[in-house]
Amino acid sequence: MDHKTTTLQLKQYKCCVVIPTYNNPKTLAKVLDGVLKFTDDIIVVNDGSSDSTSEILARYPQIITINKAKNTGKGSALKIGFKHAVSLGFEYAITLDSDGQHFPKDIPQFATALNTSENKNILIIGDRNMNEADVFAQSAKGNRVSTFWMYAATGLRLRDSQSGFRLYPIKSMDDIRFMTATKKFEFEIEAIVKSYWSGIEIIHVPIDVLYDPVERVSHFRPFMDIARMVVLYTWFLLVRLFYITPGHLFRKLKSKGFKRFFIEDFLRHQDSPKKKALSIALGVFLGLSPLWGFHTVIVLFLAILFRLNKVIAFAFSNISLPPFIPFVLLISLQVGHWVLGIESNYTIDDIRENFDMVQHLKSYLIGSITLSTVSALVFGIIGYIIFKVLDRKKTPSNG
Incomplete structure (x- = not known):
């Protein structure tokens, strides 16, 4: 020029x-x-x-x-x-x-x-x-x-x-x-x-x-x-994690309504069954992992980084909402004791009232990582099967 x-x-x-x-x-x-x-x-x-x-x-x-x-x-x-x-x-x-x-x-x-x-x-x-x-x-x-x-x-x-x-x-x-x-x-x-x-x-x-x-x-x-x-x-x-992304999701929810949002952005999102299953696995893994207080930040960051479904990953990360925390701690502790070969007789009341995290930190960490990994695999596989079936139902028959 x-x-x-x-x-x-x-x-x-x-x-x-x-x-x-x-x-x-x-x-x-x-x-x-x-x-x-x-x-x-x-x-x-x-x-x-x-x-x-x-x-x-x-x-x-x-x-x-x-x-x-x-x-x-x-x-x-x-x-x-x-x-x-x-x-x-x-x-x-x-x-x-x-x-x-x-x-x-x-x-x-x-x-x-x-x-x-x-x-x-x-x-x-x-x-x-x-x-x-x-x-x-x-x-x-x-x-x-x-x-x-x-x-x-x-x-x-x-x-x-x-x-x-x-x-x-x-x-x-x-x-x-x-x-x-x-x-x-x-x-x-x-x-x-x-x-x-x-x-x-x-x-x-x-x-x-x-x-x-x-x-x-x-x-x-x-x-x-x-x-x-x-x-x-x-x-x-x-x-982005606390304002831009949640704000974007909230505006979509508000404009579409819960039912349409759930179907279009959660169940029938354009993402493949594999990507949605990986999003479930990510959410479950982080939700059950020993990262208390940082689940939301980390799950949104990783979902954005790996281009996964943010709605699904965030939803399944809430598997450890406050009411469920004692149960997550108990199961993690039991799994940790089982892996280490330690006898465990803790109940949910023990966890709620006088649980000493420092005393059982090793068992909890091992159990938590084991539980989150196995649960992520199980939920991910189940999710993949469900989304694969739903995708086949959506696909029109050639016959």
């Missing part, structure tokens, strides 16, 4: 370019010169640079420069840049780093993807092809870890969750409340997660990337920044 076509498309969709920069004097001018070939709607956020960045920016009077007195991080710089862009009437913003790893020549990829997409409410991420591109092994590994946790926290499968070369629908995102604490690289994670949760489509376009050890200056701090990302992912995972 020629430069003129890209320029027209960026104007048509009211798209600017936002570039956060902090102490990148070796590469900043080259990046700006590359972007100016496509558009002069550029907003540079100088994030408290202490070098010659201000002098370099002074040579570009055609671009908008926002100078911050103090360095606070890429996330806060992007937020400031987006807010200013929206105030100027822009609806989209392409972001790229000023350290030279991104090539401005890839801007047409984003313009074309936006132009050809039926859904204009999209966030486009540049895919750096981390498994094959000439990148640092640490960066590739970090991206794989981040992509895994992105899937765990949202169910969204991405190829590159850390690329900073993106097109944001900043007008649509203006209503999203972002955390004030996400001031650094973790904001780019928050932007994906909250955009996805608010209904914005996330897609990829291929881009080239360059990691030049001579010119590139990275401000990514492996320990601190990864720690901040892990904390954020953990928070999003908890939000």
Whole structure:
């Protein structure tokens, strides 16, 4: 695509370019010169640079420069840049780093993807092809870890969750409340997660990337920044488990009614009998396992991770509801004593009144794991048979 076509498309969709920069004097001018070939709607956020960045920016009077007195991080710089862009009437913003790893020549990829997409409410991420591109092994590994946790926290499968070369629908995102604490690289994670949760489509376009050890200056701090990302992912995972997923199921239950919900989402879900049986086995195993207080979190997390039926897994994990706990403890203890060859004469009243867990911890743990494993197998097999029969009844006869 020629430069003129890209320029027209960026104007048509009211798209600017936002570039956060902090102490990148070796590469900043080259990046700006590359972007100016496509558009002069550029907003540079100088994030408290202490070098010659201000002098370099002074040579570009055609671009908008926002100078911050103090360095606070890429996330806060992007937020400031987006807010200013929206105030100027822009609806989209392409972001790229000023350290030279991104090539401005890839801007047409984003313009074309936006132009050809039926859904204009999209966030486009540049895919750096981390498994094959000439990148640092640490960066590739970090991206794989981040992509895994992105899937765990949202169910969204991405190829590159850390690329900073993106097109944001900043007008649509203006209503999203972002955390004030996400001031650094973790904001780019928050932007994906909250955009996805608010209904914005996330897609990829291929881009080239360059990691030049001579010119590139990275401000990514492996320990601190990864720690901040892990904390954020953990928070999003908890939000998904306790708010997003239950809320989604509740809305479906409310809109369909119990009977239709039970038939469509529980018994006759599009999942295969095998997947539903595995969901039952997972729920029973965790419900009877010695993980008191964490059953719900773990069962939903694993059901999401392994793409099992969340409704079924959650329902069967409640096999250890509070009224049933004494019976589960008693059976686990009896099984544990049987495995260890210890005589046991405990009754349900003993469990309810004066049961000493510490004294019988070994027997309980062995019995609990044995009971949960065997029960999961039994319930899973029975469930598979039942769902297989139901599926055959649903399938119309060819005769």
